Amino acid sequence: MEEGDTSRVDFCTLGMFIIDDIEFLPPTPPVTNVLGGAGAYSALGARIFSPPPASHSVGWIVDCGSDFPPExxxxxxxxxxxxxLRETPHRLTTRGWNGYGKNEHRAFRYTTPKLRLDHSAxxxxxxxxxxFHLICSPTRCIDLVKNILTLRGQWPETGSGPHPLFIWEPVxxxxxxxELDNCYEALKYIDVVSPNHSELAAFFGRSADADGHVDYxxxxxxxxxxxxxxxxxxxxxAVVVRAxxxxCIVADRHIRxxxxxYHQSAEMVVDPTGGGNGFLGGLAIGLVKGGSSPGLQNIEEAAIWGSIAASFAIEQVGMPKLAQSPDGETWNGVRVQERLLEFRQRLDKYVQP
Structure with a gap:
């Protein structure tokens, strides 16, 4: 199949699909069989800004084991x-346990063998x-970018067609x-790197938490x-640090x-699982569709889209509810463009910290 036949694909994540079981602090009851994983949440973030027929342009991979729930x-x-969707009846679906404690502490472990994705998938x-959304180590990031471009006939020469945008979320x-030296090497291969503030500081052996807030x-x-x-x-x-x-902060050679x-009330954040992955799915679509042409010139708008995507991901346990209305689709009963407009109006009055 030639590139022109597939140019409608705006986004692809190599994040894994995971079925989550989540335990909260009492008295909140646990929940099981929750759609999750970096792949699912980043796909959600991209899908929120891709109503049909553009929804078909959101690419992700789900390996369905013998225990895959019909719902x-x-x-x-x-x-x-x-x-x-790939049927893998010889194995169990990748599953994970999430435990939440005090002060937003989160514990995670796999409860079945994981099936990691790479370029061959x-x-x-x-x-x-x-x-492409990549969530991996620095050295694996380099390998994935090289292998994807090689398969496209674009490594090391320019090849046919424009290069894709690579958004790297460090594991x-x-x-x-x-890993800092490896990280600096990986930065040469990608377009946007997006750790959270704690992960960024950890690369430098530092801590970015101060008095309950990020150390801006x-x-x-x-x-x-x-x-x-x-x-x-x-x-x-660009660097986009999620905090x-x-x-978040957006930084490149011209912008800081x-x-x-989006949510300024803790009561609106029911479960932060997947918020960062959802942010990056929205950001990726914003880079592709947030202006007249795809590219890094859209980075500020893309971060706004990422913030909106994250807001829908964290309002409930699991995924937000998609529904159809006379005015188009809604997520959790809200039209995405209305929330986007509201957020832009708020940004006009926002004072930089």
Whole structure:
């Protein structure tokens, strides 16, 4: 299949699909068989900004084991995306346990063997996506970018067609000082890097938490170090640091801008699981569709889209509810464009911290 036949694919994630079981602090009861994983939540973030028929441009991969719940198939079908469902009846679906404690502490462990995704999982449609979401270590990030571009005939030469946008979410366990050199190398291969504030600081052996809020000045300093090192082949990529209730910062060679989180009330945040992944799905679609042409010139608008996507991901346990209304589709009863407009109006009055 030639590139022109598949150019409608705007987004593809190589994040894993996981069925989550979640335990909260008493008296909140546990929940089981929850659609989850970085792949599902980033696909959600992209899907929120891709109503049909554009929903088909959202690519993700779901490996369905012998225990795959029928109700999750129904949810996936309702989203009407370009999901690649792969039947793996010889194994159990990848499952994880999430435990929440005090002070937003979260524990996680896999309860079945995980099936990690790489470039070999991409069919011809997904291979020619305009953007890719990667959640991995620095060295694996480099390998994935090289292999995807090689399969497209674009490594190391320019090849046919424009290069895709690569959005890298560093895997938390390997955000460590001993990985910093590998991280600097990985930054040369991607367009946007997006850790949360704790992960960014951990790469430098620091802590970015101060008095219950993010240490804004430290996050700015460390983000600027990455920007100065050069992000992307031409050095003009961006850092987008996610800081939970304190919003996010967008930084490149021309911009340093903080944005607030959409939800300013803790009561609106029911379960933060997947908020960061959802943010990056929205951000990726914003890079592709947030302006007259795809590219990093859309980074500020893309971060706004990411913030809106994250807001829908964290309002409930599991995924937000998709429904159809006379005015178009809604998520949790809200039209996405209305929330986007409201947020933009709020940003006009926002004072930088």
């Amino acid at each position: 999750l198939r129904e949810t996936i079908a309702q989203w009407d995306t370009g999901c690649l 991409l069919d011809q449609k997904l291979l020619w996506s305009k953007s 938390p366990d390997l955000c460590a000082l001993e 000045r430290l996050v700015e300093e460390l983000s600027n170090q990455w920007v100065r090192s050069g992000i992307g082949v031409d050095g003009v990529g 939970g209730k304190d919003g 801008r903080w944005m607030p989180a």
